[in-house]
Amino acid sequence: MKVGFIGLGNVGGKLSGSLLRNGIDLTVHDLNRDLVDAFVARGAKKAEGPAQMMRDCEAVITCLPSPAASDAVMQAMLPEVKSGKIWMEMSTTDEAEAKRLGALVIERGGAAVDCPVSGGCHRADTGNISIFAGCDRATFERILPFLKVMGRRILHTGDLGSASVLKVMTNYLATANLLTCCEALVTMKAAGMDLNTTFEAIRISSGNSFVHETESQVILNGSRDINFTMDLVLKDIGLFQKIAENAGVPLEISPLMIDIFKDGQNRYGTRAQSDDIIRRLEDATGLDIRAPGFPPEMLDDEPEEAGYEVIPQGKELKAAE
Structure with a gap:
């Protein structure tokens, strides 16, 4: 073909x-x-x-x-x-x-x-x-x-059409997980925890996720380069919110996520990397959420x-x- x-x-x-x-x-x-x-x-x-x-x-x-x-x-x-x-x-x-x-x-x-x-x-x-x-x-x-x-x-x-509905849902979940990972990393830093140890604690625990194993690494590196930008996040989570509204589901977390990323976009730019969203918390606390030994971009090491x-x-x- x-x-x-x-x-x-x-x-x-x-x-x-x-x-x-x-x-x-x-x-x-x-x-x-x-x-x-x-x-x-x-x-x-x-x-x-x-x-x-x-x-x-x-x-x-x-x-x-x-x-x-x-x-x-x-x-x-x-x-x-x-x-x-x-x-x-x-x-x-x-x-x-x-x-x-x-x-x-x-x-x-x-x-x-x-x-x-x-x-x-x-x-x-x-x-x-x-x-x-x-x-x-x-x-x-x-x-x-x-x-x-x-x-x-x-x-x-x-x-x-069914694949598009499910894809938007998965991006919504990934975005929610990104925001909770950001909050977890900043909170642990503020509490005096070592960030390398924090990363491993999450990775080997019930708190682990695909987003943590990938995006948390480039966050801790400081590059925040995940090849995905804030405008694309807003498009995707906005589509998920639309699906919920059309189905009559009164979501509570989704609207807050949209507001957070709108604020991030206003602060750092439409084309800012999505993982730059952690800077909102870095700016608010004065903390630097970086640690040694993490890669600047994700590479797939599976054959x-x-x-x-x-x-x-x-x-x-x-x-x-």
């Missing part, structure tokens, strides 16, 4: 790199010509634009920073959509927008998938990231072979492994019945 990839940024560049590294016939497009040229030098083909990519490829993946960008790309591709074509939206986006754009593809005889990723840029770089996929089962089976190249754990979440489909607990039994 010939695969096209539009959007070679922090996440897209790494996901498409896994496809190229593993021998997929790949065509790329990005507004940044330097990024495109780097991929062409490694063996990818270059598309002049989204329309050509949809015309020449069987599956086209978009991984873009905003719903507006995805819409613009879709409008350019749409005249070339026909039976057998697949559009895969790997951006983190709104469920309704994924369904709206997907419906345009389906109306023209193509197939549509929302398939966001979760696990951090360092795992996207090694093909060990997790991927959610919302689409009909037949389409999922068609794209599963190269989903397994881009990611390790692949979850079919249900119909189109690249072939991906596999994750079957939800209880589904095996239902299938057998």
Whole structure:
């Protein structure tokens, strides 16, 4: 299958790199010509634009920073959509927008998938990231072979749009965990605890988490470089808040998180790294939350492994019945 990839940024560049590294016939497009040229030098083909990519490829993946960008790309591709074509939206986006754009593809005889990723840029770089996929089962089976190249754990979440809902939820949880890790580290420093020992106490305890094992390290290094910015956090947790409001769920923590990140963005800038949010507490206390021995950026030290489909607990039994 010939695969096209539009959007070679922090996440897209790494996901498409896994496809190229593993021998997929790949065509790329990005507004940044330097990024495109780097991929062409490694063996990818270059598309002049989204329309050509949809015309020449069987599956086209978009991984873009905003719903507006995805819409613009879709409008350019749409005249070339026909039976057998697949559009895969790997951006983190709104469920309704994924369904709206997907419906345009389906109306023209193509197939549509929302398939966001979760696990951090360092795992996207090694093909060990997790991927959610919302689409009909037949389409999922068609794209599963190269989903397994881009990611390790692949979850079919249900119909189109379902993956976007679950992705927003996971980003909400990660953000909540980031804020509690920041509060824990600053409080322990204020209480006189050694931060290296504090990190290990959390890591080996019931308080441990994926966010602590990754983001706490770059916080303690001082780089705070997690390849994710405050404006993107606000977009994601805002989408989660919208889901809750539409479902009539009166959340209490979510609105507070939004206020915290709005304040962080006002203080440190829209494009400040999300982990810079700890500076609010550093500024308030006068404490420096850094410790020796931690890396400036996260690298995935697990070997690249072939991906596999994750079957939800209880589904095996239902299938057998």
